[in-house]
Each structure stands twice: as structure tokens, then as C-alpha cells.
Amino acid sequence: MNSLQNKLNRLRTLLWREFVELRRDRFTLTILVLIPVLQITLLAYAITTDFDHLPLCVLDRAHTRESRQLLDHIAATGYFTVVPLQDLSETSPLFGREQCRAALLIPADLGELIANRKEVRLGLLLDASDTTLATSTEGFLTAITQAFYAQTRLERTPLTDRNLQPEERGGVAPVRRVLFNPTLSGTAYTLPGLLGMICLFLTVLITALTLVRERDAGTLEQLLVTPVTSTEVVLGKILPFGVVAMGAVVFCVLVGWLIFGVRPAGSVFLLFAITPIFLLIGLSQGLLISSLAHSAMDALERSVLTMVPQMMLSDFLFPLALMALPFRIIGEAIPLTHYLRITRGIYLKGQNFSELQSEIAILCLFLVLFVTGAARTIKKQA
Amino acid sequence: MRHDRGLLAAILIQPILYLVLFGLAITNEVNNAAWVVYDQSRTELSRQLITELTSLTALQEPQFVFSEQEVIDFLRRRDGLAGVIIPWNFADRLGRGQAAPIQILLNGAKTSSALRLGNYVSQAATAFSLTSLPTRDREEQQFTTPRVSIEKRYWYNPGLQDRFGLLSTMPANMLTQICLMIAAVSLVAERERGTFEQLLATPLSLAEIMVGKMIPYVGVGLLAMSMMMIGSYFFYGIAVKGSLLLLLLVALIFMFATMAFGIFFSAWAQNVQQAISLGFFIMFPSVIITGILVPTDNYPLVIDALSRCLPARYFAHALRAITLKGAGFAEVGTDLLFLSGFFVFSLIAAVRVTKPKLG
Numbered sequence: 001m002n003s004l005q006n007k008l009n010r011l012r013t014l015l016w017r018e019f020v021e022l023r024r025d026r027f028t029l030t031i032l033v034l035i036p037v038l039q040i041t042l043l044a045y046a047i048t049t050d051f052d053h054l055p056l057c058v059l060d061r062a063h064t065r066e067s068r069q070l071l072d073h074i075a076a077t078g079y080f081t082v083v084p085l086q087d088l089s090e091t092s093p094l095f096g097r098e099q100c101r102a103a104l105l106i107p108a109d110l111g112e113l114i115a116n117r118k119e120v121r122l123g124l125l126l127d128a129s130d131t132t133l134a135t136s137t138e139g140f141l142t143a144i145t146q147a148f149y150a151q152t153r154l155e156r157t158p159l160t161d162r163n164l165q166p167e168e169r170g171g172v173a174p175v176r177r178v179l180f181n182p183t184l185s186g187t188a189y190t191l192p193g194l195l196g197m198i199c200l201f202l203t204v205l206i207t208a209l210t211l212v213r214e215r216d217a218g219t220l221e222q223l224l225v226t227p228v229t230s231t232e233v234v235l236g237k238i239l240p241f242g243v244v245a246m247g248a249v250v251f252c253v254l255v256g257w258l259i260f261g262v263r264p265a266g267s268v269f270l271l272f273a274i275t276p277i278f279l280l281i282g283l284s285q286g287l288l289i290s291s292l293a294h295s296a297m298d299a300l301e302r303s304v305l306t307m308v309p310q311m312m313l314s315d316f317l318f319p320l321a322l323m324a325l326p327f328r329i330i331g332e333a334i335p336l337t338h339y340l341r342i343t344r345g346i347y348l349k350g351q352n353f354s355e356l357q358s359e360i361a362i363l364c365l366f367l368v369l370f371v372t373g374a375a376r377t378i379k380k381q382a
Numbered sequence: 383m384r385h386d387r388g389l390l391a392a393i394l395i396q397p398i399l400y401l402v403l404f405g406l407a408i409t410n411e412v413n414n415a416a417w418v419v420y421d422q423s424r425t426e427l428s429r430q431l432i433t434e435l436t437s438l439t440a441l442q443e444p445q446f447v448f449s450e451q452e453v454i455d456f457l458r459r460r461d462g463l464a465g466v467i468i469p470w471n472f473a474d475r476l477g478r479g480q481a482a483p484i485q486i487l488l489n490g491a492k493t494s495s496a497l498r499l500g501n502y503v504s505q506a507a508t509a510f511s512l513t514s515l516p517t518r519d520r521e522e523q524q525f526t527t528p529r530v531s532i533e534k535r536y537w538y539n540p541g542l543q544d545r546f547g548l549l550s551t552m553p554a555n556m557l558t559q560i561c562l563m564i565a566a567v568s569l570v571a572e573r574e575r576g577t578f579e580q581l582l583a584t585p586l587s588l589a590e591i592m593v594g595k596m597i598p599y600v601g602v603g604l605l606a607m608s609m610m611m612i613g614s615y616f617f618y619g620i621a622v623k624g625s626l627l628l629l630l631l632v633a634l635i636f637m638f639a640t641m642a643f644g645i646f647f648s649a650w651a652q653n654v655q656q657a658i659s660l661g662f663f664i665m666f667p668s669v670i671i672t673g674i675l676v677p678t679d680n681y682p683l684v685i686d687a688l689s690r691c692l693p694a695r696y697f698a699h700a701l702r703a704i705t706l707k708g709a710g711f712a713e714v715g716t717d718l719l720f721l722s723g724f725f726v727f728s729l730i731a732a733v734r735v736t737k738p739k740l741g
Binding site: 176 | 498
């Protein structure tokens with residue numbers, strides 16, 4: 001009992017020391033906390049899949065009532081702004097300057113084709129350097145032109161014949177139902193992912209940088225000759241940062257809720273209860289990096305090199321489900337992947353503890369691995 | 383610079399890492415995605431539909447489940463992208479010439495990838511009813527089917543591969559990191575050690591010293607960028623369509639501009655840690671809102687204005703334009719102008735900010 005008391009006392013002293021240390025470098029702390037705020041604002045606004053008045057070049061070879069109606073139709077959707085072209089050769093420089101991403105070519109005989117119920121073929125040139133933009137442009141334009149055609153044909157059908165038009169025709173009619181995020185809002189999807197990214201970034205970077213500085217100053221060696229165990233050093237190091245990072249997470253959840261109107265469908269308390277596990281994983285990862293690094297620059301490069309693959313293969317920005325098998329296996333071995341499943345599960349699907357318990361168990365396993373790894377490396381160096 | 387071999391190695395691993403990740407791993411193509419089918423109808427026709435859905439879209443073979451709950455479970459617990467439910471009266475309705483709805487359930491927690499898979503499946507379903515079903519009345523069909531089609535050409539990237547866009551702009555990401563973080567931070571490190579003051583005793587002007595300091599990093603940056611471009615060409619067939627000389631010019635001006643910007647900012651940092659965190663503070667927007675990963679076309683006004691203040695935006699645009707589109711001086715002239723202006727301003731600002739500290 002007494003030894004436990006001793007241990008707790010020692011830990012308390014260590015914690016106090018770290019908080020004092022943290023307060024001393026207020027500049028770094030401020031910047032590091034400002035980064036997630038900046039990140040969340042920029043990403044939530046920038047990563048929107050919503051189309052809004054994208055410039056669309058149009059070469060109207062028909063110049064008839066029909067072609068003008070079609071252009072009005074396109075403009076009325078609000079997805080595109082029509083930029084008229086005089087000649088096809090203008091397209092290439094416009095694409096080069098990225099003043100528009102797609103060019104629609106209307107054939108000269110559009111009016112006759114519609115009147116004679118012949119097939120209308122519109123040309124579409126797409127700047128495919130961004131594939132998502134190209135495919136959605138194509139999808140939107142296909143839908144708009146088909147609706148336009150159907151409406152124009154209907155208008156030209158004499159009123160008496162309209163009822164004779166068959167209402168339905170045999171065929172497979174796909175009906176789409178979107179679960180969990182019915183409006184397919186980009187912000188609602190990005191925000192829970194950002195939470196994970198911010199946790200990882202804050203924890204890895206703060207610890208990696210601070211510990212290197214302590215080693216440079218020689219204060220780490222002083223600590224290691226005292227009777228504290230290396231696990232205690234590890235805990236003492238990472239807990240204060242954990243508190244700061246947790247504060248940032250709570251802040252981001254609030255910003256998402258109040259400013260972007262994205263709030264978790266599930267329990268926000270469950271989210272806050274699981275987050276410390278992931279924070280501790282990130283912190284011990286930072287410790288590992290810093291104990292292997294020779295200088296602050298080295299620590300920086302190592303953190304970047306470890307964070308880039310985690311960011312890419314964790315389903316944060318790029319869908320893991322679509323990747324080839326070897327990358328999906330690597331993705332499963334990244335703690336962030338599992339944490340993102342939890343944040344998205346809680347935010348979008350409203351999942352509860354029992355549904356998420358396997359992911360939580362995996363996170364705990366990672367935690368044990370990383371903490372023992374960090375403690376071992378530090379002990380070896382002492 | 384030569385002293386730090388480890389750092390050099392760490393920088394040069396990056397192009398390889400990006401080549402593998404962006405070239406092989408990251409894709410929006412749905413060919414590998416898992417999906418499920420709940421076939422209530424279990425008829426010849428429904429099986430035919432499933433085969434067609436799979437073959438038309440080059441999707442993987444679906445897994446079969448036997449209740450609606452299982453479909454929802456697949457989306458909810460196993461985080462699958464999509465499930466298709468074919469109702470029990472599917473074949474009956476088709477036989478009677480009526481529309482037979484099939485349900486496509488999408489995982490909204492996956493937004494764009496689920497949507498893409500859903501679009502593939504519904505397009506394939508429509509194609510199935512046009513090609514595989516007997517038409518009762520040709521006249522009737524001609525009257526109702528939308529007789530409008532779009533013939534599209536994918537310029538610059540005929541195979542519609544995501545890696546084209548990503549790999550062509552990746553040097554902007556890499557060089558921003560090298561110039562902003564490493565170059566600026568190492569200057570702070572020199573100031574900390576006091577070696578920077580020694581240089582000032584030489585008869586060189588402050589601006590000359592700064593540019594001199596930048597040159598080795600420009601070398602490393604160019605090396606990393608060429609690794610990236612050579613790799614993209616040999617492994618993925620992405621050749622630079624425009625002039626290499628123009629590309630080199632843009633890259634050089636960009637690197638000098640970013641380094642001057644970084645040095646200007648790092649004047650506020652007292653030690654290396656602070657310089658690094660400041661560097662990250664500027665680097666994030668430079669990577670996120672400059673069109674390297676997300677196209678700038680849909681940005682709201684404020685974000686768009688902000689991104690126009692960052693040199694990476696002009697560099698990313700010039701990279702894409704020269705590499706993929708073969709653009710010449712006419713298209714990237716404004717980028718060059720902005721980057722040069724940025725360099726001059728930042729250098730003046732950096733010299734101004736550094737000077738009083740030394741006195």
C-alpha cells in the first residue's frame with residue numbers, strides 16, 4: 001500500500017513538472033492548438049463535394065430556340081455557369097488556365113433532331129486531371145440534358161395525346177436509399193475524420209519535439225537517474241499533453257456542432273471516453289519517434305514520414321475500401337483507421353458501445369503495444 | 383547540409399513514398415469494393431441481372447445475404463459501401479412489362495465512394511433493361527426513352543486514373559515541406575548556434591547571404607522533384623507534355639519564394655521547436671486549400687481568396703497545366719508573375735525582419 005502511495009506521489013511530482021514545462025513554452029503550445037482550429041475550418045469549408053456555379057464552356061453551333069432553352073435549363077440548376085465559346089480552339093487554353101473544366105458542344109441541327117425524334121448527340125470535353133470533378137460534371141449534365149429532352153418532347157406532344165403516352169415501361173428501375181448521411185453532406189463526413197487527424201497530429205508532434213529538446217538540454221538524463229521508473233517517465237511525459245489534446249478535441253466537437261451544425265448521432269460521451277485511448281497511442285508514438293531521433297529536425301522528418309502513410313491509408317481522405325488488398329491490410333494495422341471507424345460510427349451511424357467494442361478492443365491492443373514499445377526504448381537509452 | 387546525411391535520406395524517401403501511395407494505393411475506382419445482394423426473387427432473371435451488374439461494372443462478385451437486416455448490418459457494422467435488394471416480385475413485374483424497382487442501399491458515412499458505387503450499379507441496371515430485356519413494343523420504347531446521349535472525351539487523362547492529377551501536383555506538396563519547414567527551420571537552428579552571426583561578419587549583404595543559404599535546399603528540392611517525375615514516367619507513364627525548361631523555371635521561383643516566406647515567418651520563432659510549429663501552421667493551408675489534393679473550383683469565396691495568397695496554389699496549377707496539359711508560357715505566365723512577386727516581397731520582408739535583431 002505504501003509503495004503504491006509512493007508511486008502516486010512520484011507520478012504527481014512528475015506531472016507537476018511537465019505542466020510547468022508546458023507552461024514555459026507557451027508559444028509552441030498556442031501554435032499547436034491553433035493548428036487544429038485552422039485545419040477544421042479550412043477542411044470543412046474546402047472539402048465540399050457540392051457543385052456551385054462551376055464554369056461550363058459551351059460551343060453552341062445551333063443558336064436556335066432549343067439550344068437557348070437547353071442552356072437556360074443548365075444554368076437554372078445552379079450547378080454551372082455557362083461560358084459561351086466562339087470556336088473550339090479556345091477550349092485548350094481555357095482548360096490550361098483552369099478557367100473552366102468542361103466544354104459542351106451543341107450540334108447545329110439540335111432543333112431538327114428533337115422535332116424528328118432522332119437521337120441527339122451532344123459532345124462533352126472534360127478536363128480529366130481531376131477525376132472526381134470530371135465524373136460528377138458528366139453525371140450532372142447527363143441528368144440535366146435527359147430531363148430537358150423529356151420535357152421538350154412532352155411540350156411538343158399535342159395535349160390530347162399526352163394521356164396516351166405510356167406511364168411506365170418494363171425495365172429495372174433502380175431506387176437509391178442512402179443510410180446514415182442521407183444528404184451526403186461532405187462536412188458531416190469530413191469532420192469526424194478530422195478529429196482523428198487532429199488527435200494524431202497534436203500528440204505525435206508535441207511529444208516528438210518536446211522530448212528531443214529535453215534531451216538536448218540534458219534534463220532527460222537527470223530524470224532517468226532519479227528513482228522513477230521509465231514507465232513513470234513515459235506516463236508523466238504524455239499525460240499533460242494528453243490533457244491539452246483532449247481539450248482540442250472537445251473544442252473541435254463544439255466548433256463542428258455550433259458552427260457547422262454537425263453533431264454526433266450517437267453519444268458524445270462515448271466519443272470522449274474512447275478518445276483518450278487513441279490520444280495515448282499517438283503520444284507514445286511521439287515518444288518513440290523522439291527517443292530515436294538525433295535532433296529536432298530529425299524528429300520532424302520522422303514524424304512526417306510516419307504520419308503521411310497513416311493519413312493516406314486510414315480512410316481519412318482516400319477511401320480504404322477501394323484500395324488493393326495489400327494496402328487494405330496495411331490500413332488495418334494503423335490505429336487511426338480504427339479510431340476513424342469509431343468517430344464516424346458515432347457521428348454518422350449513431351453506433352453504441354456494443355457495436356463498437358471490437359474496434360475499441362483493437363485500439364486497446366495498439367495502446368499496450370505502443371506504450372511498452374516506448375517504455376522499452378527509453379529504458380534502453382538510459 | 384552535407385553534415386546531415388540522415389535528414390537528406392529522410393527527404394529523399396518522400397518521393398518514393400508518394401509514388402507508391404498516390405500511384406498504387408489511392409484510387410476512387412470501385413473495382414475492389416465489396417458489396418452484397420439480397421435476392422428475394424431468386425429467379426433466372428434476377429440471377430441474370432446480378433451477373434450483368436457484376437460484369438458490366440467490372441465489380442467484384444457480390445456476397446449473398448438472406449435478409450434486409452443483413453444488408454443493413456453489412457453497411458452498419460462491417461462498413462460496407464452498398465447493398466442491392468431485389469424484391470420478390472421482380473421477375474413477375476418484368477414479365478408483365480411493368481417497371482421493376484430494385485433497391486440500392488448506400489452507406490452515407492462513406493459519401494463519395496458509396497455514391498460512385500451506387501451510380502455504377504444503377505447505370506448497369508438501366509443498361510441491363512435496355513439490352514437484355516425483350517421489348518414488347520419498339521414504337522413505344524422509341525417514344526419514351528430519352529433519345530439524348532452525351533459523347534464524352536476525357537482530355538489529358540483518357541483512362542480517368544486518379545493518379546494523374548495527384549502525382550502531377552505532388553511536387554508542390556513535397557517542395558512546400560522542404561522549403562517551408564526544413565530550410566526555414568535550419569536557419570533558426572543556425573541562429574541558435576550563433577553560426578549565422580559569423581556569416582554576417584563577411585562583406586556579403588543580408589539578402590545575398592539568405593539566397594546563398596537557400597541554394598543547397600533548392601538542389602535537394604530539385605532532386606526530389608526529378609525523382610518524382612522520373613518515377614511517374616517509368617512506372618505510370620505520366621510524361622511531362624509541356625516544356626521541361628518552363629517547369630524548371632516555375633519550380634525554381636516557387637522554391638525561392640517559399641523559402642523567403644518561411645524565413646520571414648521564422649523570424650518570430652525563438653528556437654527550433656517554435657519554428658517547426660510555425661512552419662506547420664503555414665504548411666497546412668498550403669497543402670489543403672491550394673488545389674494539390676482538392677480542386678480549387680468549388681471553394682467558397684473566403685477560402686478562395688485565402689488560397690490565392692499562398693504560392694503553392696500557383697505552383698500546383700502550373701505543375702498540372704505543364705505536366706498534363708502541355709501548357710505553355712501563355713497559360714502559366716500569371717503564375718510565374720505571382721510567384722516572382724511573392725519572392726521579391728518575402729525576401730524584402732525577411733531582410734527587414736531579421737536586421738534589427740542582429741543590431
